[in-house]
Amino acid sequence: MAVTKDEVFKKVQTALVDALGVDEEEVTPQATMVGDLGAESIDFLDIVFKLEKAFGIEIPRKELSPEDILTNADYVQDGKVTAAGLAELKRRMAFVDFSKFEKDPQVRNFSNLLTVGDLCRYVEGKVSA
C-alpha cells in the first residue's frame, strides 16, 4: 500500500482537528502537540484511537509515550536524561527530532517535544512497514 507523505499529513491533520478542536491552519508540521496545539495527556489516547482507525495500524502505548525510560533511574539523574537515556529514547523514537532536547535534556522538557511532523514520520514508518 503506497501512501504519500501528503496523504499521511492530511489524515493526521484531520485526526488532530477532531481530537483537539484546533483549526486546520494550526496543524503545521512544526507545531508542537502540547505547547502549540494544547494536547493534554488524555488527548493522546484519543489521537491514538483516531490514527489507528484512519490508517488501519496498531499503536502500542510505549512507542509514543516512553514513560518507562523517563522514570528509570538508569536513564535519568537529577531530573535530566542521561546520555544512555538519550540513546535509548533515540533508538525507541527514531521519528523524533531530538536536536533541541539534547541541549537541555530535562525530563520536564520532554512533554513538549513531539511535533506534528514527528507524528507524521511515525505513521509513515508504520504504514510502510
Added chain:
Amino acid sequence: MRWFWIDRFEEFVRGRRAVAIKNVALSEEQIDGYSPGFPLMPTSLVIEGMAQTAGLLIGELSGFEHRVVLAKIGKAVFQFPARPGDTLRYTATILDVKDDGAMASITSHVGDRLHGEVELMFAFLDDRFLPGPLFEPVDFVAMVRAFAMYDVGVTPDGQPIELPPFYAQAERNAEQSYPPIPSPVEASKP
C-alpha cells in the same frame, strides 16, 4: 442526589451493544433548577446516562477489572429537549477497545425520534492512581442488579452473562450478614 442516570437495561450484549432506558420525571430535582419555567432533562445528565450505559458495557468485558472512567466527550449533538414524561432510550455501541481505554458511540431516542448522538472516550485508570475498585463491591452489585444488567445480559452467542466471581462473593457475603428470613410456613407454626 442519586447518581444513577439510567433506570434499567433492556439489552446488553457483551462487548457489542447495550440499550438502556431513562424515564424523565417532573419529580426529579435536576428538572426544576436547570431551566426554570421550561422543565427539561439537561443534556449533560443525558450524557452521564449514556456514559453509564457504555461504561458498564466496556467494564463488563474485563469482568470489571478495568477501572473505567469517562475521559472525553468527542462529539455531542442534540436535536430537541427531552421533557418530563419522555422515555429516553440509549443505545451504546463499542467502537474500539485498547489496553488503556475504549471508544463508544451512543444514541438517544424518544420513541422513533433521534434525540442525541454522542461519541465518548473512556480511560482505564492505571497504577498512577490509588489501587482498588472505584465502588464498594456491595454497592456496585446493588447498582448493576437494580439496572437489571444480569437479567438481560447475554454473550454474543446468546448465553446469559454472570457476575464476576469477586462480585458474586461480595453479594453472598452481604446476604449472609442478614438474619435468615423464616419461610411463611415456619413463621405460621404455633
